[in-house]
Amino acid sequence: MITERQLEVVLSVVYEYIKNGETVGSRTVSRRYLTGRSSATIRNEMSDLEDLGFLKQTHASSGRIPTTQGYRLYVDSVLQRVDNAGPSVKLLKKMMEHRQGLEKMLASASEMLSRVSDYVGIAAITPLDTVRFHHVNFVRMGERQVLLLVVLQGGLVHQKFIDVAVDMSQEDLDSLAAKLNHFSGMAWSDIKKTVKKELLADIGRYHDECEKAVSAIDSMLGAHEPKIFTGSFSHMMNLQDFQDLGRMQALCSFLEEEESMAELVKRCSIDGLNVMIGEENGLPGMKGSSIVAATGEAGGQKAVVGVIGPERMDYEKAIASIDGVLRKLDSESAEKEEIKK
Template sequence: MSEERRLDVLRAIVSEYVHTREPVGSKVIAQSHDLGVSSATIRNDMALLEEAGLIYQPHTSAGRVPTDKGYRVFVDRLSALKPMSAPERRAVESFLARSTDLDEVVTGTVRLLAQVTRQVAVVEYPTPDAQRLRRVEIVEMGPGRLLVIVITEAGLVHERIVEGLDDLDPDDLDDLRTRLNEAGEGLTSDEMRPALDALAAQAPTRVGIPVVVETLLDLMRPAASSRIAIAGISNLARGAVDFRDIAPVLDALEEQVVLMRLFAELDSDEGVRVTIGAENPHDALAQASVVTGTYGASDGPRAHLGVVGPTRMDYARTMSSVRAVAAYLSRYLAH
């Protein structure tokens, strides 16, 4: 019973400190949390928590503050996550319902996640090993210029302007568009290449079909590296008082390399993961906490998203938000 009560005291300290940013004393816990014991008993429990390295006293006569180890015990013992509010859920669902391509989904979602958590949000773009064609469009942009637009089954949109072609006939363009879609729909660049090579060899060279075919195949090749979208850096700057030195964290967010390495180290099936302070494998994040999750269709590309903030974080709310947004994104990609 005493061990469970000490965990209750730890939960109370974390909750109060996250809310007030002030060291927490036994009297505050006794008044605000119905633990059924006196302030003296709570003080004894706090002394034992301090001996265990879960809390510390920042200065004489002050209350107690959680350590990274204390936050870890708190996160590991979370019995429930705070659900997103109904307006927050509706905002995410409404946004995804009217989104038309993956770029719009990722950039909008990262802003929503930053607003909901009031932290820095990061969303990684899915980078499938092999992209499959949903549709190709060709738009005439002027004399001798075409815009080739490729839409993949994962919702990625790639486009490129092709120049230096002969004058183009609208009927030829319509025929070319139809032939390319018939030959490539649902296929990867490697799978569609034989049919497209044959099409390029047979078609009139004045339309520039070989150039368009090579452009399509090039746009369909897998991306060379991951891309990430970031929002809410101002949230971190406003909470600079929670860091001894915020500069390394801001540098890591600006350069993005640390974040891409962090995502690369994650297990895609791990669910929501929390790394706190020194648990982070990268020195730049040694003063921060990172809450990460994975999203994607079960049979398609997988990617990660997460939240970066101070260790003084509302973990239950943040973990719930990351989990919910990952689920919404997964459903979007599945459909």
């Protein structure tokens, strides 16, 4: 546990370092932030904070810079001033509820965030097979055609026509649906193998039709990884933190790896405003980088909109950028709806 004065010192160092990118000395903190404290007092506190893991020195005679732990303390203080289920998250959920043109809006969000924040804008939507399904219906439409209806958690309905090799009665179709609905409330990605095995065992005479039904649901609910949109990262090349070409190349490579990005999105998919700093990400490609993201959930699906930047990110600006972009997209969407009327 740190003292109130130590907290003030950490927040001052982080704020100054974010602003200027230079190591921060005790005299700077005393003169600009804690004017009632002497430079000697602050120097002692900075030494103690280094021992506690909140600050570090780049070399023996330098001032201090924040560690990941120091940034976390600062970010938590920022988040305390921001409603964690605030405007960004509410706007994102509103976008998801409309659904029409959602992917296009998310792609626009990632590009706009890159421009207004100078970091890399990202947006993602989770695959439908991670959504819990409510129930399945089969409707006999003709001698060899069946309408498949899949109702997901939140009321989202998907439908598809299936051509079958043999005529199935509505009673047989209802029996098939009942066996599938036994798994109601579970995610398709978790149950599809079990479902297929049980169906084929129980309704052997309709083996091919059952297999076709499972395949139809699987193809309908889509891929197993989130769909990710990444904005331009050319703006980041001008940042002081990425003047090291090797570091920039490492981050660019990470952004282009679908599996790594999918894992990152998964880790920050907690409903609300999420910030993961440097080492907290647990991913080698994100060492020295941070992500700030708003996550919303609607109809059982989650969407993420945020920015990736250096650990020395202006976190308050990043949060404001996400909010501003989502407001703009919401306004544009409302204008289009008004024109249609």
